[in-house]
Amino acid sequence: MSAAHEHPGSAAHGEHHPQASVYYVVFAALLVLLAVTVGVAQFDLGPLNFFVAALIATTKALLIMLFFMHVRYSPPLIWLVAFAGFAWLAILFAFTLADYLTR
Amino acid sequence: MPAHDAALAHHFHDASQQRRAAELGMWLFLVTEFMFFGGLFLAYLVYRHWYPKEFALGSHTMDLALGTINTFVLLTSSLTMALSVHAAAASNRRMLILCLWGTIFLGAIFLGIKAYEYHHKYVEHHIPFGGLEFHAQSPHRLGLATFYNLYFLMTGLHALHMVIGIVLMLVLVVLAYRGGLLGPRSIIVHNSGLYWHFVDLVWVYLFPFFYLIAARGGGHG
Numbered sequence: 629m630s631a632a633h634e635h636p637g638s639a640a641h642g643e644h645h646p647q648a649s650v651y652y653v654v655f656a657a658l659l660v661l662l663a664v665t666v667g668v669a670q671f672d673l674g675p676l677n678f679f680v681a682a683l684i685a686t687t688k689a690l691l692i693m694l695f696f697m698h699v700r701y702s703p704p705l706i707w708l709v710a711f712a713g714f715a716w717l718a719i720l721f722a723f724t725l726a727d728y729l730t731r
Numbered sequence: 732m733p734a735h736d737a738a739l740a741h742h743f744h745d746a747s748q749q750r751r752a753a754e755l756g757m758w759l760f761l762v763t764e765f766m767f768f769g770g771l772f773l774a775y776l777v778y779r780h781w782y783p784k785e786f787a788l789g790s791h792t793m794d795l796a797l798g799t800i801n802t803f804v805l806l807t808s809s810l811t812m813a814l815s816v817h818a819a820a821a822s823n824r825r826m827l828i829l830c831l832w833g834t835i836f837l838g839a840i841f842l843g844i845k846a847y848e849y850h851h852k853y854v855e856h857h858i859p860f861g862g863l864e865f866h867a868q869s870p871h872r873l874g875l876a877t878f879y880n881l882y883f884l885m886t887g888l889h890a891l892h893m894v895i896g897i898v899l900m901l902v903l904v905v906l907a908y909r910g911g912l913l914g915p916r917s918i919i920v921h922n923s924g925l926y927w928h929f930v931d932l933v934w935v936y937l938f939p940f941f942y943l944i945a946a947r948g949g950g951h952g
Binding site: 645648651652655658659662665666669677678681682684685688689692693695696697698702703705706709710712713714716717720721724725728729 | 754
């Protein structure tokens with residue numbers, strides 16, 4: 629992982645990159661999560677089905693963002709932009725659903 | 732001042748700054764894309780709350796096997812995309828071209844399976860627009876039409892993003908064959924990768940929301 633923590637010094641390699649093995653591990657984790665979400669859907673858990681599916685999807689999304697999209701290795705400004713995007717989406721979802729789900 | 736090199740635009744101080752600026756710009760674009768699909772997902776949640784029974788009925792008509800295979804195909808294409816970015820940064824031209832072709836190939840398989848599913852929906856009369864014959868029983872007709880409208884709108888927009896992504900990858904392959912995109916110029920591959928992973932990320936939510944919404948096992952699985 630030493631390459632991942634290298635500081636952008638030289639111009640040609642001014643970026644943080646994990647080793648390729650990280651991608652294979654993340655890919656394997658994504659496949660396990662896919663199997664789990666399809667497997668869980670075979671059981672009737674009532675309203676829990678939806679929340680479990682959404683939870684697993686969010687876990688997969690986080691893995692993709694952090695590793696495949698390099699957020700984990702990106703400067704704080706990228707973190708801020710990505711987080712700000714989700715913060716505004718959360719406001720949209722929270723206030724709209726607060727209305728519709730309580731009617 | 733650093734020595735001027737062809738990969739560095741004159742208004743940037745150095746390659747690192749240029750790279751960070753390009754990446755930031757791509758992320759700002761992706762945030763607008765998050766907002767765009769976010770609104771549709773919100774519409775999905777509201778309508779799902781209004782028509783829980785119809786959404787369950789609708790999701791039972793989806794082909795779970797094909798949806799699972801397509802998710803697998805798309806996740807694999809994200810792996811080949813990540814490896815493309817890795818190869819470009821490491822100036823490994825052969826590996827870059829190989830992984831880009833892999834990504835294109837897997838993206839095309841995804842679209843092929845999606846087209847087959849759309850055709851199946853057409854045959855089953857599950858398309859509630861375009862003046863086509865729409866088969867649904869009267870108490871559930873409106874809710875089912877809403878489900879299928881959202882299905883075609885959201886997966887259709889996702890497929891459109893896939894088509895754009897594949898065209899982008901074909902451009903990258905041409906540039907890679909010409910010897911570009913390597914080392915300091917790999918930011919183009921990096922940003923294209925961000926786009927591809929974003930499209931994958933949207934599908935990660937579309938798949939459970941349309942295919943897995945209701946239990947299929949009926950009690951004991």
